[in-house]
Amino acid sequence: VLKNEYYRSVTLELSQANINDFDTEEYISALIAGKFNTIVCFAVGYLNGxxxxxxxxxxxxxxxxDRDIFKELSVLKKxxxxxxxxxxxxxxxDIGDKNSTWSQRRIDGKKTKQLKASTICPNSPYKEILLKTAKEISSKYDIDGFYFDEVSFQSWCNCNFCKKKYFKETGLTIPKKTNFNNSLFLRWMSWRExxxxxxxxxxxxxxxxxxxNYIIFFQSAFPISSTFIKMKNFQYVNPIGSRVPKEFVGYYRPSFYxxxxxxxxxxxxxxxLEPWRKIAGTPIWWPGLCTSYVKNLNQNKTVLPLMELPHFPWSLINLPKDEIIFNIADVQANGGGTWYPMYSPDKRNLNYWSEFSKIFDKFNKIPNTNNRIxxxxLVFSKNNAEKxxxxxxxxxxxxxxxxxVSLLKNIKINFTTFxxxxxxxxxxxxRIILLINHKYxxxxxxxxxxxxxxxxxxxxxxxxxxxxLENNFKIKKxxxxxxxxFSVDLISTRPxxxxxxxxxxxxxxxxPTYGLNNFFKNISSKKIGYLFEGISMFATPDIKDLTPAIFSKKINKGKSIIFSN
Structure with a gap:
């Protein structure tokens, strides 16, 4: 489909558009002038379906x-x-209002909603309606493929469709409490996935x-992040801030979905993927980090992160314009393309979009990442992030x-995330693999x-x-x-x-070091670092009672190193 080396994409978010003032060709011509080469256009919107x-x-x-935006775009595509x-x-x-049993349900049976629309359960009959709708589009329009947004659970979900299907497939009832050390809970989480x-x-x-030849892809939201909303204002000013039920607060976000x-x-x-760092409360390099992690799942596939912009509705606070340039460079260097949502489409902003050509021209020569040393x-463990x-x-x-990651970037280490x-x-x-908090x-x-x-x-x-050790949903020491x-054994852990x-x-x-510290018994490793307790962070340290803190073990051709803190 794509002749250029990189995807330069925009989503026309028509649910927020002033349709009476939406001139399709005016928008497309401005985006083409900005050297965007891919249009993702709403066929089924997210306000009311x-x-x-x-x-x-x-x-x-x-x-x-009487207008048909897809018919208009099919003509403009040529x-x-x-x-x-x-x-x-x-x-x-809003099909959930007519068919209330189709809505996703929380533990207490309440619906999860976004504005007036219900979140519809993926186990409901709506799934087949959507598939028929996609087939209807394929029979009528000259498109290159489909993007399906929000294929996910947005709740526990405790609806009747889920309860019946889960019992039929497992013989079990849906658990009512989170417990990542409980085999029944882990089995249910696996079933949701x-x-x-x-x-x-x-x-x-x-x-x-x-x-x-269709290109088909699906949303993956917020990798390497939790359900904590770091941008606190978002919880109060935006009505979808309460989509996460309290039972899932603090958990690994994709697992909730x-x-x-x-x-x-x-x-x-x-x-x-959707690396919206302002909501996740992460540094400017986080979208590139997420791109690296996802790209390494399959080097032969394009990664498209849906990025924030300075006028992104819930990123109005202190998002510098220079971040656009950094994000394009960082994401592209990690193997990704460029994709932006055009929220609240307004023809007064079209010059802004056409100016992107000046930025894209700077980055067309960044080399590919296929051959890397x-x-x-750095291993990201979904399993440990959950638990x-x-x-x-x-x-x-x-x-x-x-x-x-911040440490590695500060000391300018060449690394990637897997x-x-x-x-x-x-x-x-x-040459080196890092494990962080790899308890399980x-x-x-x-x-x-x-x-x-x-x-x-x-x-x-x-x-x-x-x-x-985890095996078949069961966990044991x-x-x-x-x-x-590592040739050590854990004795205790304390602040x-x-x-x-x-x-x-x-x-x-x-x-200086602080936080929880693991005290290890040395078996046959080499001690290469020590801890000693300080009276106060303001006091001159008095070196005494050294406790082994860094252990190194040479095994055949390789080496293992473990830090106590």
Whole structure:
């Protein structure tokens, strides 16, 4: 579909448009002048599940009257030669008012809503209606593919469709409390992911049968983030700030949605994500980090992050214009394309969009990322983000992970971010792998890292050490990762304030340290760093009672290092 090297994309968010003042060609010509090459246009909107084409299945936005935006775009596509994707919102519709059992339900049975629209359950009959609508579009218009937004759970969901289907498939009832150490809860969370993945699989396979050349992709929201809303104003000024039920506050966000991009990517020709850093409260480099993580799931697929803009409705506070330039460069360097939502389309802003050509011209020569030498690989563990981030007051795994990224960037280390599955499939393994707060591990992970070190790799671990083995939704304490790879054993963990004194081989300076500290029993590793407690952060440190804090173990050709803090 795409002749250019990079996607330059815009979504026409017609649910927010003044349709009476929307001149389709005026918008398209401005975007083409800005060197955008891909238009994602609302076919089914997110206010009421309204359509922007003549549909015999779903109701059309009444403001369109006799107009058919898709017919207009099909004509313009021939004139301006752009990629044309149909956007279908799969979630929010007033069809839930007519069919109340179709709505997603929280634990207490209440609906989850966005404005006046209900969130519709992916297990309801609405799924088939949407698929028929997509097929209707394919039969009428010259499009290049489909983008399906919000394929997800936006609730627990405790509706009758979910309860009946879950019992039929597992013989179990839906749990009522979160507990990531409980096998029944973990089984249910896995079932939610399977439900969303099967939704994507069904749509993907059905539409590929119609046209194998269609580009089909699905939303993946907020990777490497939690459900905490860091932009506090958002909770009060925006009515969708309450979409997350209280039971899921603080959890890994994609798990709340039932989205697992580590399996969903098999049924997406483009890997899309939404790294809206202002809501997630993350640094400027976070979208590039997310792009790296997703790109490494499949290097042969394009990654399209849906990015924020200075006039993004809920990012009005202190989002500098220079961030656009940085984001394009950072995302592109990590293997992604460019994609922006045109919220509240207004023809008075069209000159703003046409000016993007000046920016894009600067970045058309950034080299591809296919051939890379990776010095350091940082492993993002969805499993540990789920199980160790659920702190009621602040992020745990997510903040520590992002702080590690900040550290690596500050000391200018060449690194990239992987899931465990993507790093295990690499033909050429990185020289160093970092594990952060990797408390829970699987047998497959243990065998991989053990082999990696023995064959010449260097494994570094800090934060929560690997102490719990997970198998078939069951978790138990297991010390083989610590003893066989790091040659230490965990004695205790307690809050600690003091100083780090490294071995002379790695430095002479003292460094203050605080937070939870793990105290390890040394088995046969080398001690290369020590801690000693300080009386006060304002007092001159008095070195005494040194406690081993950094342990290094040489195993065959490789080495493992574990930090106590």
């Amino acid at each position: 309204e359509t922007y084409f003549d549909s015999k299945i779903l109701k059309k936005n009444p403001l369109l009257k 004139k301006y030669r752009f990629n044309f994707f149909a956007y279908l919102n799969t979630q929010f519709s 399977k439900t969303i993945n099967n939704f994507m699989k069904d749509f993907y396979n059905n539409l590929k049968k119609i046209n194998k 039932g989205q697992n991009i580590e399996i969903n990517h098999h049924y997406s020709d483009i890997l899309s 990776i010095d350091v690989a 160790t981030n659920n702190n009621k007051n602040e992020d745990n795994y997510i903040d520590d992970f992002n702080n590690t 899931s465990f599955n993507s790093i295990s499939l690499l033909k050429n393994k990185p 591990f699987t047998k497959k992970e243990y065998l991989f890292f053990n082999s990696y070190v023995r064959n010449g790799g260097s494994l570094i671990c800090w934060g929560k050490p690997p102490t719990h 297991d010390n083989k990762f610590l003893t066989n790879i 600690f304030f003091g100083y780090l004194k490294p071995d002379k081989l790695i430095g002479d300076g003292l460094c």
